[in-house]
Amino acid sequence: MGNPEPPDPDEESARRRRQRDTEPIPRLQPEQDPGYGTDPSYSDETSYRTVYGADPGGTRQVHEEPVITYAPPDISADELAGLQIDSSGNIVRPRRVLPLEDEPTALVARYLFPTERFRGEWKRHWIHLAIPLLIGVFATFVLGYLSGYLASQEVAGLTTAVVLIWLVVLGWVAWRITDWYFDRFILTNKRVMVVNGIVTRKVGMMPLQRVTDMKYEQSPLARFLNYGTFVLESAGQDQALREIKHLPNPNELYLRVVEEMYEPHAVEARLGKEQAQQKKEEQEDGA
Template sequence: MTDSGAGGSGDKKDTEPLETPSPRAPSDGPAPGAESPTREFQFPPGVAAPGPPAAAANDIDGVRFDDSPAGGLLSGVRAPAVPDVPSPISARYLFPTEKYRGEWRRHWVHLMPWYIIGTLSTFIMGLASGMLTKWDNENRDTALSVTVIVWLLILGFVGWKILDWYMDRFILTNKRIMLIQGVITRSVAMMPLGRVTDMKYSQTPMGRMLNYGEFIIESAGQDQALRNVPHLPNPNELYLQMCEEMYEPEAVDERMAEPEEDLIPEEAPAVPAKSDGT
């Protein structure tokens, strides 16, 4: 008997070659463990398959999509649209050949100091009136009348500031930006977009919470009629719109010319009821 080592050869045995397994024919029956084969449901003749659910109108209200390759910086979901027609306050300052892009009033925080003055004056007037009614002095009625008159004058001045805020407009067209101020004495500051050399906006922590900012616009001229514009609402959207107007005016014109795409599909026709033959 001969032992074979690690590299030696042992006794030779005759082995039969293994047969290649034949492929199994596909079966129409269910797979093992499955209760029934998977089949596609067929609708009866004359009944149309239901389509995808229609999007709710309130879910896409105010949303507009732009799939054009020249959509500009504001492609995709857009910011709330501005009025297509200028207000009577700003229409008188536009000439026929320029294209109106929008107008904005200052943020309501611009009136915050006057709100505080009106509230404090009302509180002080009430406190002073209560103290004056306790006086046993012949000048009490006069002092009370003077207090009320001063309070009414302060409220009238606050109302004037609110009217001034309402009349002010920041206007953007395809050729220039304008700032209109004043009620009786009007001031109209204008700067062509072609002369804007630098523009930025800044937001304080309060401005970021309430969504307002201050715009600082630089031009090539020495004397600038329009430079600092504080308390403008939605500064980021306004900044992008102004930049697009300066650098991609063709894209803006193309987008304005396109009609809005209808995102709500028409209602599907009613499915007729199946007759049972009786």
């Protein structure tokens, strides 16, 4: 009697695939599910559906199995705050910038024309006064000690000169502080401006449409104290504004300028909503 021929590998693989595809998928019955009866997402009503299958021998099987339905999850309005849809179909995301100022100060208003929209004004960071303040403190200690020494030596003329020098230094420090107070960086919907000076006034501006590149730089100290230097590049060669030092909250200011350059309609829409909300709150307070 001859040896039987080995099975064809292709036919054997095909038979295994048919057997695997026709095996019924095991399903948990409701009472076998650990969460049944304790999970509030299960519904009390159980429906059934007809399932058709076949066993490995090819016999057709028909049986009923329960269909487990789940109640929709309870999601609060706070959880959906970052996924709200506006009237245009866009997702309304939480704002990362502070609200815009309502009106410019009298110092800035004189440089704005009626058709442009005011977006904000900023004084330079207090680090801008670090050197003048250090000079004033140092001069106070040194000149105070020197005047005391000269007074003990009964040198009246030199003592008076030292006091006068000290007053001059303090006057220079006060001048720098006043100049810092009147130094403003201004943003509108059409341009950026820098206004500075007390006796002589300097006003520089750059249209937003001409800004081709913008960046801000921060040293480790600037990151710790939250200030930075803005660098603006424009299409023209002569630039009234290019490097603006010691501006506070540079990330906040960067977002505002970029939004005004690329999404002006979004700014107008947000301002309209803020004004409507403010009027509503005023009416509620008045009632």
